[in-house]
Amino acid sequence: MAEDSGPTVLPGDRTLAYLALMPSAAIMILLIAVPMITVFALSTQEIELGTMSGPxxxxxxxxxxxxDPAFFTALYNSFVWVFGSxxxxxxxxxxxxxxxxxxFAxxxxxxxxxxxxxxxPTVVAVMVWHYMFNDIVGVLNYLLMATGIVDHPLLWLNSPGTAMLSVILVGVWKFFPFVVIAVLGILQAIPQEQYEAAMIDGANSWQRFWRITLPHILPIFLLTALLRTIWTFHKFDIIYLMTGGGPIDATTTLPVLVYNKGFVDFELGRAAAVAIVTFIVLGVLLAIYLMLMKRAEARQ
Known part of the structure; x- marks a missing residue:
């Protein structure tokens, strides 16, 4: 008796599938290609705010x-911001x-x-943390001074030494639940029989985590880290609303620099160039990240 090789795909069915996908594919291409072409065109012109063309x-x-030293300062700040967060x-x-x-209960x-x-909402979170970081009435300075950790109020958002730490803390507080959701979802999918068998064999908690939990969660964990790296790298609102990129460019990341070039210095051409360089830097980082992720998965 011949084996069932599965459903037969007729040429007409394949053509119909392609035709059905074409409108969505065309919209996606327009949404991606048109903005990228526009930004690249802007980056090759000397354009001021209020015009859409120039020499x-x-x-x-x-x-x-x-x-420009400001670019390398923003690049360094972006790495600190992304890695720390x-x-x-x-x-x-x-x-x-x-x-x-x-x-547990x-x-x-x-x-x-x-x-x-x-x-x-991000705006609400920033307002609350602004109040908590306040050097006079902020709860953080009150707790630090009450416990004797510091003897004078810290200028959290107005000191170059603490401004980046402050925005990192806000970013972590705002987005760590995403990691919890992703990891918790895959933890609940791990068969409990594997843990029971390991306990019967005498495996302790660390061995069960290393041999059972980690291999199951590693792909999702790495994918979550990749997504958080992408989203954090181009995050603009938290930093701009908290510090505006200051003090003295201490928290100016590449997205903030793009905004400053375009809407503060009115240099849209240079702003577009910064955006393209940022895209290239992020692409290189993601390529390296994906290569490392594939190697990690291959070792499992």
Whole structure:
């Protein structure tokens, strides 16, 4: 008896499928290609705010950007912002997900409370944290001075030494629930029989985590880290609303620099050049990240 090789796909069916996908594909191409072509065109012109065309200058805007110390300051700040935020979010999110996966009283309420920061609008979160960081009436300075950790109020948002730490703390507080959601979802899909068999074999908690939990959650964990890296790299609102990129460019990241070039200095051509260079930098980082992720998955 011949084996069933599955449903036969007729040429007409394939053509119909392509025709059905063409409108969506065309819309996606327009949404991606048109803005990218427009930005690249802007980057090759000397354009001021209020105009959409100007003299062609070739790659001069890119040369100006790559020789501007402000660009390298923003690039460094972007790496600090992304690495600091994502690393803390991933570690904190993993730890809390493992904790919330355990059975204890009021576990449902605890899960709901953990997710609240992710639901708070960014503007509201920034307003609350602005008040908490206030050097006179802020609760953070009050607690630090009450416990004797510091003897004078800290200028959280007005000091170059603490401004970046402050915005990182706000970003972590706002977005670590996303990591908790992702990791907790895959933890609940791990068969409990594997843990029971490991316990019968005498495996301790660390061995069960290393041999069972980690291999199951690693692909989702790495994918979550990748998404958080992408989203954090081009995050604009938290930093701009908290510090405006200051003090003294201490928190000016590449997205903030694009805004400043375009809408503060009125140099749309250079702003577009910064945006394209930012895209290239992010693309290189993501290529390296994907390569490392594939190697990690291959070792499992």
């Amino acid at each position: 062609f200058v070739g790659l001069r805007n890119f040369a100006d950007v790559l020789t 994502v690393s803390i979010e991933m570690v904190l999110g993993l730890g809390l997900a493992l904790l919330l996966h355990q059975k 009021l576990r449902g309420a605890a899960r709901a409370i953990i997710l609240l920061p992710y639901l708070v």
